[in-house]
Amino acid sequence: MDTIDFRPVTLQDRQKIEQYTLLYAPQDCEFSFGNLFCWQEIQNTHFAIFQDCLLLRFTIKGKNIYTFPIGKNITNDLFQAIQEQLPDATFQAEESVLKQFCDESAYSITPHRDFFDYIYLRENLANLTGKHYQQKRNHINKFKSCYQYEYKPLDNTLTQKCILLEQEWRQRHNTQEQSSYNAEEQAISKALTYFEELQLIGGVIIINNTIEAFSIGCPITNNTFDIQFEKANSAFDGIYSIINQEFTKRLPDKFIYINREEDLGKEGLRKSKLSYKPHSFIEKSTAHKL
Numbered sequence: 001m002d003t004i005d006f007r008p009v010t011l012q013d014r015q016k017i018e019q020y021t022l023l024y025a026p027q028d029c030e031f032s033f034g035n036l037f038c039w040q041e042i043q044n045t046h047f048a049i050f051q052d053c054l055l056l057r058f059t060i061k062g063k064n065i066y067t068f069p070i071g072k073n074i075t076n077d078l079f080q081a082i083q084e085q086l087p088d089a090t091f092q093a094e095e096s097v098l099k100q101f102c103d104e105s106a107y108s109i110t111p112h113r114d115f116f117d118y119i120y121l122r123e124n125l126a127n128l129t130g131k132h133y134q135q136k137r138n139h140i141n142k143f144k145s146c147y148q149y150e151y152k153p154l155d156n157t158l159t160q161k162c163i164l165l166e167q168e169w170r171q172r173h174n175t176q177e178q179s180s181y182n183a184e185e186q187a188i189s190k191a192l193t194y195f196e197e198l199q200l201i202g203g204v205i206i207i208n209n210t211i212e213a214f215s216i217g218c219p220i221t222n223n224t225f226d227i228q229f230e231k232a233n234s235a236f237d238g239i240y241s242i243i244n245q246e247f248t249k250r251l252p253d254k255f256i257y258i259n260r261e262e263d264l265g266k267e268g269l270r271k272s273k274l275s276y277k278p279h280s281f282i283e284k285s286t287a288h289k290l
Contacts, residue, residue, distance in 0.1 A: 004085045006046035006057055009036045011197055017047060020054035022222050024070045026094065028282045029117050029261045030056065031070070032226040034198050034218035038187040051078055065286065068093035068101070076101060088289050095285040107287040114265035117282035118273045120258045122225070125276065126249035132277050136241055143238030147207055151246040154202030154214060159192040162204065162214045162231075169231045188229050191216055201225075203247040205232070205239060212236055213243040225255040244276075 009017070014033055025031035036045055036056070044059035053071030057064055066089045068074075069082060079101045083089070091098060098109050128136050143149075154162065166188050170181050191200060198218065205213035213232035220226045227247075232239040248258060257279065263270040 002051055002081075004048045004050045004055065004082065006048045006055075009040045009045045009047055011037060011194065013047065014198075016049070017054060020049075020070055022219060024054075024072060025221050026070075026097075026282060027117065027119055027220055027224045027257060027259055028067075028284070029220060029226045029228075029259050030058075030067060030092075032218050032220045032228065032259075034191060034200055034216075034228050035226065037194070037198060038190045038228070041190075042183045042186060051081065053078060055082065063090065066091050068097055090289070091287045092284060093287075094283050098285055098287040102287040106290055108290055109285055109287045111283060111285045115262045115284045117262055117284070118260045118276075118278045119224075119280045119282065120260060120276060121279045122248055122251060122255055122258050124279070125244060125258055126251075128245060136276070139238045139241050140245060143236070143242050146238075147236060149212075149242065150206040151250075152204050152206060153250070154195070154200075154204050154216065156196055158204055158211065158214075159195050161211045162202075163189060163192055165211055165214065165233065166231050169233070184229075188216075188231075191229060200228075201251065203243065203250065205243050205246065207236065213239050215243050215247040219255070220259060223255060224257040224259055225251055226259045227261065240272075 017036065018033055021031045021033065029035055036047070039045060046057045048055045048057075050069070053069040053074060055069045056067040059065075066086065068091055069078065091102065095109060095111055098107070102109065124133075128140070152158070166185060170185055173181060191198065195202065195216075200216055200218050202214060202216040204211045215227060215230045217225055217227045230240070230243060232243055234240070259282070260273060263273050
């Protein structure tokens with residue numbers, strides 16, 4: 001009998017994991033290899049290959065959460081085999097998937113709005129055409145009239161300066177959320193340290209010879225790109241709008257969709273993400289054994 005053998009995600013596992021994620025994963029940011037690697041120590045991320053499917057495990061607030069398996073052929077028999085080895089597991093996926101495979105007499109299925117991923121059409125973020133984006137265009141035009149800036153692709157010669165910008169950003173946001181900011185700083189530092197090895201894509205905004213904004217991401221699937229991290233000096237009004245547009249319009253055309261991840265229930269962040277008119281949401285739910 002096959003057994004589910006979980007092990008930590010390492011750089012060397014990239015090809016093994018992406019043979020499943022790039023072809024079969026939902027547009028969920030949890031499946032981007034960049035996130036799996038950069039948050040590995042923080043979320044104790046492990047993976048297993050079982051009966052030709054990929055299964056991920058995260059530890060959140062001391063509790064193990066398992067992603068729904070992905071692969072070419074996910075059947076009820078396969079999921080039953082997983083349940084037999086993980087009888088008390090809590091699974092995460094979109095509600096429709098969980099309801100298809102989880103017996104609702106045995107599982108409690110709960111949506112988590114704060115962790116829904118925002119999915120956008122890349123062409124919308126890059127072009128900002130139409131009346132819905134008039135305010136965004138005005139904001140960008142005002143920025144361009146006030147500041148002389150340069151956009152550059154991010155490479156290893158600029159990563160250390162991005163780390164400094166992130167540290168300055170964190171100091172300005174020293175609040176009760178410091179523990180989450182510290183975890184994010186650790187993940188960003190890992191992304192920038194292993195930028196080349198992870199084959200990440202990034203860009204920076206330079207004003208007066210100083211990096212004032214950066215954006216970093218990587219593919220989730222062959223047509224969906226994940227914006228993992230984005231930081232900017234908000235003293236420059238409109239700089240987030242600029243880095244968002246400048247970065248997305250330079251992404252390869254194969255990426256039709258952009259995942260800008262969740263809002264974590266933060267009112268300002270939710271308002272901002274909704275203002276860009278998402279195409280859809282990854283409506284994450286958990287199925288907990290009763």
